[in-house]
Amino acid sequence: MTADLADYLRIEGISKRYGEVVALGGCSLSLKKGELVSLLGPSGSGKSTLLSMIGGLDTPDDGEILLESRSLLDVPVNRRQIGIVFQNYALFPHMTVRENVAYGLKVRRESRQVIAERCEEVLSLLKLQPFVDRYPAELSGGQQQRVAVARALAIRPVLMLLDEALSALDKNLREEMQIELSLLMRNAGITGILVTHDQREAFTFGDRIAVMNNGLIHQVGTPEEVYRKPKTSFVLDFLGSASSFPARLESGEAGLVAVAPDGIRCPTKIAGKPGDPVTIYLRSDSITLTTEPTRTHSETPGQVALVTFLGSARRHVVNLGERQVLADLPQNAMQYSGAVYLEFDPEHAYVLKDDAR
Amino acid sequence: MSAAVARRKPRDFYPYLLVLPVLLVVVPFFLLPLGVLLRNSLYRDDPRLLLVPDTTLVNYVKLLSDSYYSGIFLNSLGIAFLIALITLFIAYPLAWYMVQQKGRKLTILLWCVYLPLIVSVISRVYGWMVITADSGLINSLLIWSGLTEEPIRMLFDPIGMTIGMVHRYLPLMILPLYSALNRLDRQVLSASSTLGATGSQSFFRVILPLSLPGVFVGVQLTVAVVLSDYVLPLLLGSSRFPMVAPAIHDEALSMLRWASAAAMAVLTIVAVALVIVASNLLLRWLAPWSRAK
Numbered sequence: 084m085t086a087d088l089a090d091y092l093r094i095e096g097i098s099k100r101y102g103e104v105v106a107l108g109g110c111s112l113s114l115k116k117g118e119l120v121s122l123l124g125p126s127g128s129g130k131s132t133l134l135s136m137i138g139g140l141d142t143p144d145d146g147e148i149l150l151e152s153r154s155l156l157d158v159p160v161n162r163r164q165i166g167i168v169f170q171n172y173a174l175f176p177h178m179t180v181r182e183n184v185a186y187g188l189k190v191r192r193e194s195r196q197v198i199a200e201r202c203e204e205v206l207s208l209l210k211l212q213p214f215v216d217r218y219p220a221e222l223s224g225g226q227q228q229r230v231a232v233a234r235a236l237a238i239r240p241v242l243m244l245l246d247e248a249l250s251a252l253d254k255n256l257r258e259e260m261q262i263e264l265s266l267l268m269r270n271a272g273i274t275g276i277l278v279t280h281d282q283r284e285a286f287t288f289g290d291r292i293a294v295m296n297n298g299l300i301h302q303v304g305t306p307e308e309v310y311r312k313p314k315t316s317f318v319l320d321f322l323g324s325a326s327s328f329p330a331r332l333e334s335g336e337a338g339l340v341a342v343a344p345d346g347i348r349c350p351t352k353i354a355g356k357p358g359d360p361v362t363i364y365l366r367s368d369s370i371t372l373t374t375e376p377t378r379t380h381s382e383t384p385g386q387v388a389l390v391t392f393l394g395s396a397r398r399h400v401v402n403l404g405e406r407q408v409l410a411d412l413p414q415n416a417m418q419y420s421g422a423v424y425l426e427f428d429p430e431h432a433y434v435l436k437d438d439a440r
Numbered sequence: 441m442s443a444a445v446a447r448r449k450p451r452d453f454y455p456y457l458l459v460l461p462v463l464l465v466v467v468p469f470f471l472l473p474l475g476v477l478l479r480n481s482l483y484r485d486d487p488r489l490l491l492v493p494d495t496t497l498v499n500y501v502k503l504l505s506d507s508y509y510s511g512i513f514l515n516s517l518g519i520a521f522l523i524a525l526i527t528l529f530i531a532y533p534l535a536w537y538m539v540q541q542k543g544r545k546l547t548i549l550l551w552c553v554y555l556p557l558i559v560s561v562i563s564r565v566y567g568w569m570v571i572t573a574d575s576g577l578i579n580s581l582l583i584w585s586g587l588t589e590e591p592i593r594m595l596f597d598p599i600g601m602t603i604g605m606v607h608r609y610l611p612l613m614i615l616p617l618y619s620a621l622n623r624l625d626r627q628v629l630s631a632s633s634t635l636g637a638t639g640s641q642s643f644f645r646v647i648l649p650l651s652l653p654g655v656f657v658g659v660q661l662t663v664a665v666v667l668s669d670y671v672l673p674l675l676l677g678s679s680r681f682p683m684v685a686p687a688i689h690d691e692a693l694s695m696l697r698w699a700s701a702a703a704m705a706v707l708t709i710v711a712v713a714l715v716i717v718a719s720n721l722l723l724r725w726l727a728p729w730s731r732a733k
Binding site: 234 | 625627628630631632633634635636637638641645646649650727729730
């Protein structure tokens, strides 16, 4: 990894084990100043552990975390000046909204005037003025969330870490807050990392997405990159439901073709030789159905087992051999039944070697 | 309205049946004697006729004005708060330590707290006698190490009584503290340190205030039981430092002043009630948030 002077935060090869369990297996990630990155992964993927290392609540076994080229690991947690928004908000139940927000400034022994000004600023930014004298127990979930963000912002953090900060909210409120938080952090020019298991949340918040699984960062890129060009089968599968077909490489007229049972064929540019085991992945939104054999599916047809209405699409569940294939057709398209063939653009299919995990 | 009343079925009263067993015990064996006590406290003591029916506050006036009697109450209250304070300082660090533990270690620690409650207080008193006597363990060690030449008087003295009471009532302080500290969300402490607080700032601004309800329960319990303790003052204490429970016993059975003894008992109950009400008011003022839930 080359040293990039423009990197604001650099995480290099962070690893951590708890006894036999490897929580983090060497994670590296860089952020530019003002950049927002979403750490996306299922629960247990190590994303929250990585976040607590950055925040100073846990120490890595190995690796380095640099902020503006200075190591953070030697800095005790209370000196790091990193704002953390916890999943359950962790508000001080014995303090009012205003006292919660002022806490970080009080323990830093800021002057009364600074405390009052800074509180006013973040309280109005998060539209909390009507609630300043209430206790957390007297607030709704959304309001508590705002207090947690305000409290972290009040210390003028060098970095904001949000640990599943929105997942306790109702769906509508959550989507509203995703946009609001993202805008707020962008306007304030704050560098931030959001940990989430929700793809939409990750995409809404982050300039870039780091997809994690089993203590490893699988891929880092813009939302479009990780969605369109997944590097591993995990990334592919985690970002949108995909059907998989075990296949073997064969040579065709214009290069290699991945061939799966039932006559499913997908030309590919993958590096490999005929006979190599591979897997073809098809996202449900890139499959269409026809009643006639196609270039991509020519032998045994599948049977439509179920059609469900998803609002924007009709999901067809197709039984093909022993597997189930999901195909989301546009809501206004034809509804199929009986025997069908799969049609897909090989450009939108993914052929990955079986060891690419 | 009458229609609604008419529709009330007999089984609407079934829930009240659940309270019945308690009422059967509490009314005849607690509330009734308490009423008798209250009535007796307004009677008059007579050397020949013993308890003479009357309605007078003379007993209460005597208790509050006679320095012998008011001294007994001051002794008891003073010791009660002293014990509460000592147990608080011993119990708080232990409770905090216990909160960090889990699994088998926590079970063992909790049993260590419960166990003294199971062992009869009399056997523990004799244990403390062996330890605090003039020729007991503590004094032998002090003399052997050359710290003193003469044994220090502990047994049959407020010191020995205090040691015994601290030991006896420690669990009553540990358990409410443990449960209060256990309810404290660890993330809140993480939040405190990420916001810049040092360890001691986190303790004084977050842990201590959040554990105040537990502290108050512990103090209330300890003060109440010390005020009504009879065995330890009798067996470990000294008659030169009279405590209220043995004093009531003496007043009734040795001096045969039943009305006066009844008034002392009523006053003790009032004192305990006052301590509880006053400390609840204090807590409400110190921790207004605890009622927000």
